[in-house]
Amino acid sequence: MRDLITSIDSTRLGFFRSILEEAEISCFIRNETTSQLTNIFIGPLQPTLCLVNDDDYEQASALLRPHQSEGACSSEEWLCPACKESNPASFEVCWKCQAAKPE
Numbered sequence: 001m002r003d004l005i006t007s008i009d010s011t012r013l014g015f016f017r018s019i020l021e022e023a024e025i026s027c028f029i030r031n032e033t034t035s036q037l038t039n040i041f042i043g044p045l046q047p048t049l050c051l052v053n054d055d056d057y058e059q060a061s062a063l064l065r066p067h068q069s070e071g072a073c074s075s076e077e078w079l080c081p082a083c084k085e086s087n088p089a090s091f092e093v094c095w096k097c098q099a100a101k102p103e
């Protein structure tokens with residue numbers, strides 16, 4: 001068994017699991033439901049997508065890579081239309097050339 005992805009977003013993990021299952025890679029999600037008691041004594045456990053066979057790791061991460069970067073890019077950063085520099089979502093103007101953030 002090997003951990004593949006840990007995320008508090010269990011919906012997202014479910015989506016990843018369906019991709020792997022379609023490719024006939026055996027996997028499961030652990031810590032999908034955590035009890036209040038566990039959170040108090042051990043700390044919050046995040047759901048983790050696990051592979052049954054360690055050998056599937058390379059193939060599985062290759063399958064999920066495009067889906068992972070997609071989400072991270074669009075929500076956290078924006079590209080400056082003037083100089084093509086990437087800026088954090090919290091910036092209202094480009095840190096490099098002060099161009100306004102595009103809508």
Ligand SMILES: [Zn+2]
Nearest residue numbers: 080083094097
């Ligand atoms: Zn710029």
